[in-house]
Amino acid sequence: MTGADLAAVHAVRDHTARALDRVRHGSRPPADALAALNEAQRAAPAVAELAWNGEVVTTVRRRPGSPGARLSAWLAEAAAELLTDPAVAKIRQCEAGDCVMLFLPARPRRRWCSPARCGNRVRVARHYQRHK
Structure with a gap:
C-alpha cells in the first residue's frame, strides 16, 4: 500500500x-x-x-x-x-482508564471491553489500593 x-x-x-x-x-x-x-x-x-x-x-x-x-x-x-x-445506541466505551476501545455489551452491566483484560486490571488495581 x-x-x-x-x-x-x-x-x-x-x-x-x-x-x-x-x-x-x-x-x-x-x-x-x-x-x-x-x-x-x-x-x-x-x-x-x-x-x-x-x-x-x-x-x-x-x-x-x-x-x-x-x-x-x-x-x-x-x-x-x-x-x-x-x-x-448501546455501544459503550470501556471504563478502564487507559483503554480507548468501544464495545457492544452482551449484558447490561458490562463495563469493560474485555473482562479478562481491562476488567481484571481494574479489579487488581482496586484490590492493591485496599490492601496497600
Whole structure:
C-alpha cells in the first residue's frame, strides 16, 4: 500500500469515529463525516460478479481500484452498516482508564471491553489500593 492508500484508510477511521461518537449518543453526525464515508464507498464501488462453480451460480462481491481504495470502501461500507444499526445506541466505551476501545455489551452491566483484560486490571488495581 502507498502513503495515499494509508491516508485514505486513516481518513475512513477518523470519519467513522466522529460519526459514531455522535450517533451512539443520539446526536446528528457531522455532515462532512457522512459525506466522506459515502465518497470512500464510491471510490471503489462493489460489483456482484456471477460465476458457475460446476453445480450452481455463485456471486462474489469485488471492488476495483487500488488496495487502499478497496480497503477504504469496505471499511466505509462496514461503518455505514454500523451507523444505521439500531444497536449503535448501546455501544459503550470501556471504563478502564487507559483503554480507548468501544464495545457492544452482551449484558447490561458490562463495563469493560474485555473482562479478562481491562476488567481484571481494574479489579487488581482496586484490590492493591485496599490492601496497600
